[in-house]
Amino acid sequence: MEEKFDCIIVGAGVAGLSAAMTLANNNMKFLLIEKGEFPGSKNVSGGVLWGNDLAKLVPKYWEEDAGWDRYINQRRLTFMDDQSTFTVDFKSSHFNEPPYAGVVVLRSKFDNWLAEKVQEAIDKSDYAMDSFIAPNILVEEILEEDGKAVGIRTGDEKFYADSVILAEGVNNLLTRKVGLQDKYVPADHMLTGIKEIIRFDQKVLEDRFQLNGKSGMSNEFVGYATNGVEGGGFLYTNKDTISLGLVLGLKDLREKGQKPYDILNEFKKHPVIADTIRGGEVVEYSAHVVSSGDKRVMPKKLYKAGLVVCGEAANLLMNAGKAIQGMDYAMRSGILAADTITEAKKNKDFGDAAMKKYQDTLSDSYIMKDINNFQDAVHLLHDPVMTQKMPNLICDFGRNFFSIKNEPTKKAREMLSDSVKKHASYWDLIKIGAKGAKSL
Amino acid sequence: MKLLSLPERLGLVTYRNQAKSDIKPHIKVDTDICNSTCPHKCTTYVCPANCYTMDDAGKVHFQVEDCIECGTCMYACDQGAVDWEFPDPEIGRGVTWNFG
Structure with missing residues (x-):
């Protein structure tokens, strides 16, 4: 050399x-x-x-069964409160043929x-x-x-x-x-990711997540997952394991005095997540800092x-x-x-x-x-209204909408209005709506 | 499923040079700063491997053995107490991930 x-x-x-x-x-x-x-x-x-x-x-x-774990043909975005999840779910055979849109x-x-x-x-x-x-x-x-x-x-x-x-x-x-x-990069626009690799019998994993061959699913979570800290959760299906974890805003974590591994356990205890991961065995715990995409830090x-x-x-x-x-x-x-x-x-x-x-x-x-x-979308996603109030509001609405009570049923619009009043305000929504319209 | 405690989680981590008793720490912490002027002592709770602990008297202590090189403390500490480097492959600690 x-x-x-x-x-x-x-x-x-x-x-x-x-x-x-x-x-x-x-x-x-x-x-x-x-x-x-x-x-x-x-x-x-x-x-x-x-x-x-x-x-x-x-x-x-893709002709080689090595390196990558699964291709993604299902995307899920889940809003979460302490009891419930409300999920937007998109799955399509359109994603089944290579070149794949994404691989885990x-x-x-x-x-x-x-x-x-x-x-x-x-x-x-x-x-x-x-x-x-x-x-x-x-x-x-x-x-x-x-x-x-x-x-x-x-x-x-x-x-x-x-x-x-x-x-x-x-x-x-x-x-x-x-x-x-800069020599010192402040915590403001950085996050800490922590995750567990949880192993299952491969057939159990494939049945539980409705996977076929090498297909896979990605699921992101906002709301209760992060216990009030800015950020979100994720679940990805690997070959015979899942990656389950959180990404937590470092400044917010510091200000709220929380421990990342405790939040992860709370996330795992959530009734919906507990059902999802039942019978799995943790085989690795890891963590790494990740940047947010906020240009101010780049x-x-x-x-x-x-x-x-x-x-x-x-x-x-x-x-x-x-x-x-x-x-x-x-x-x-x-x-x-x-x-x-x-x-x-x-x-x-x-x-x-x-x-x-x-x-x-x-x-x-x-x-x-x-x-x-x-950039506006990045800022929006880190807005507490978006990470906390919105998931609570959506889950509250879901709970009312999907409850059949043998009594006169309110119109969905009225239910939504009730949920908005309970968890946020129209002012919050107008602000978020304006930001959202700008960012998308 | 059973929830794991942090020591159980760290027990799953493969550390480098585990057989060596005398390793060169890759992070140096000036705990005098933590224990005098720092208003939050945040490393004692934000560190995902709990390398920073607080004793009963409220004093911060640091150990590098459990560090998983995530970098959290380097950003979270805004007091200039954390001097962060990557571990030396031969005489340092640090991790080798099995999954990553």
Whole structure:
């Protein structure tokens, strides 16, 4: 490893691996460094990988029964109070054929599988003996000369390259060290995700969730799930396990003095959830910070001479109510980063202006277009009216609407009006309605 | 289904270098700040692995052994008491997820 690389990628998560795959396909010489024991070993997601970029990196990945767990053909959004759930449920055979709209993945397995695919791409490139995936190495410093990134340092060892891709994840210490993110990132727009992997007999799981073959279901929860803390819950079906967890606003958690693992147990005790998970066995408990998609916290500049930042290191993640998107942003931004580096090599120019092309292409991509367009939705989803009052109101209405009492029945409009008065106010709804109309 | 306590949950986590008794902590906490000027001592409840505890006298203590590298304390602490790094692969602690 004496010679200089075209590129050093820091972090073998979805962003780093997608960058690496693209570099290998573009016949570039690179070093992909991962601090964990193997790619994926330190990574946690909900999680669903949305969209179809995976098929660009691993064509016909669905023909292989490896890496991913299930494809999504059912989406559920559940409003929850202390007793009830009111769910919007959409399932369609339209989603049954590849390319799939989204696949559920468990990162320790998925990232490791994707790394094997990257290695296969390396083996086919001209740099089969000169490009490497190197786990168990912690990058401590980005080496810079005259303001340009020229390599990395780990312990006493230094490795040099024309460029560096930072794909280190949300806890982006190196991005901070090179001055692209504030040294201290406050809790205001960050969340903590915690989850349990709960195992079932595969047939029990498939029967309980009405899964067929490799089909799967994703379910998000708002309201009682988070016990008054801003955020939401999630349930995804994996092959023979489910991922059940919460995403909790960190500032709100701090202010309300709550413990995340206690809230998770309350969520699991909810009568509807208890029915859903009965007989399961917890096989892993994990947690990870996640960014909210609020632009106020994102690094403004995602490049400098010889360096670009992609994936969640750039806080590229968003939940605008439709889906929690993070891994697909990581994948696309990794691809765009690698394309910029490839172009830079062709032009023999890795300077500031050449790296800026990455941010330009990112701004033109669906990622920044969506993040820019849906900021109001992000704010709306973190509004206490939306996370608390609305679910209570909806469940109260549901309870009245679906109760048959052998007495004169009120019209639905009247029932709704009763529920609104009990749990919120028309003023709340007008405000939310106005915000909602603007955000959608 | 049976609800797990936090120690039971952490018992399911695979930590690195578990055989080594002498590990290099990847997080340093200046508990003098926690125990003098901090108005909320929030790490003692927001940490998903309960690495920060409060004793009967209300003092904050920190241990790194149970840390699952989530990053929560780095953002939650707004007092400058938490110095957060990633664990060293050879002599640090930290996690290896089986599912992730």
